[in-house]
Amino acid sequence: MNTHVVIPARLASSRLPEKLLLRVDERSVLQHTHDAAQRAEGISGVTVAVDDPRLAQEVDGFGGRALMTSVDCQSGTDRIAEVAATMPEVDVFVNVQGDEPEIDPAAIELVSRLLVEHPEADMATVATPIRDPALWEDPNCVKVVMDAGGRALYFSRAAVPFVRDGGPPADFAAEPPMFWQHVGLYAYRRDFLLWFAAQPPAALEQLEKLEQLRALAAGRRIVVGRIDTVARGIDTLEDFEDFCQRFEN
Template identity: 55%
Template sequence: MASLRTCVVIPARMDSVRLPGKMLLRETGRSLIEHTHAVALRAQTPEAVIVATDHSAIADEVRRFGGVAVMTSPDCQSGADRVAEVASRLPQYDLFVNLQGDEPELDPAAIDRLVAQFDVDAATPMATLAAPLEDPELLHDPNVVKVVFDSTGRAMYFSRSPIPFVRDAVSATAVGRAPLFHQHIGIYAYRRDFLTQLPQLAPSPLEQAEKLEQLRVLQAGHTIRVGVIPHAASGIDTAADYAAFVRRHCRAEAA
């Protein structure tokens, strides 16, 4: 199979609901968006990394550290819309990876694992990642999205509820022992043609019920492949998340 030219696009908006301006936080000496950009650069398969943003301050920061920033339309309703807008301008790439700007601790190999899903299935339009879910508390946390997939790695359903439902009693320690439960990792890759059509799909009833955009794709009859990685990284959603990241980073720098 011919190598697929891949571009990572990092959607980065200023007005995060739970932590406004988080892309520019820099208690480690580097901004959060620079940390995530560095993750993408360390992956082996992408040829380019672009930050897609709605704010000139983020674009200026990206250019300051030597990255490429693209201003996207204020009409974009989601990160996927920003990635699709960038893709419409870059016909030379076959695949686009949507990497959230608040993932500074993602293993770069996870990006390569994601891209590899298109070698497994040459027809799949979209792929994502998951990790075994070993914490019983996270299984019941609606902010942690769960996914089930078939024996070939195609997603069957995503939910904020624990899936699959285990009818018979199971102890908390059994969760994750055999990888029955999986946490969805919010990183996606799309074939270019599919991505540019994605904004045209109407919101689906399942998407509106769960508030999960990927269900729009499944309910429309499209395939999402799921690659499995060993562990989920800690994204930055709140001030507490960022403070914990800073502590981990400082310990690593001191080691």
């Protein structure tokens, strides 16, 4: 399948203004993310879907491909759908967040390969085992419950699956794992992506503030792959400083 990576990029950010333009080793955060995505094998290219001329200029400056998208896009998925509408030759689009300069190219390869291995799936994503009970209880950590075949049953900010009898700590060391943290890396079939972006938010999606629930509420299939290392995104100044330190080391 023709697989293309799209990096949705917004200039504004509430906790760290214009974070995508911050520089490490003379490269912006956005360029670091773009360079990592380009190292993934089996992709036809990378497009940065921008909402501001300054981001377009940045992408042009490092030799990437930028496409201006509407400032009215409500989410990264909507931004990617605008790109998909201009690229009918592409079968699968992979959504890579612009503030994840340490994204593992192997994770991109995995999420796109899942749609080849699961022709019944409309969308693919990844998750990592939760080994810490505190993380399982943290509403900022999105959990996914799936069946034995890797099909997503539900996503939630709540501690799911709930252990009614207060299971022992060993439950979090079980293999295969019972508790999974969802990681926001997605692959979509083109036709599904265009359908998805045209749908109104679902009731469950509005409650949990998780847009992947729009697909499940409509009966669409999401397949989930396992990764054991999660890329650290940049949301705050502390996150950026930590990335600088890791890069220097």
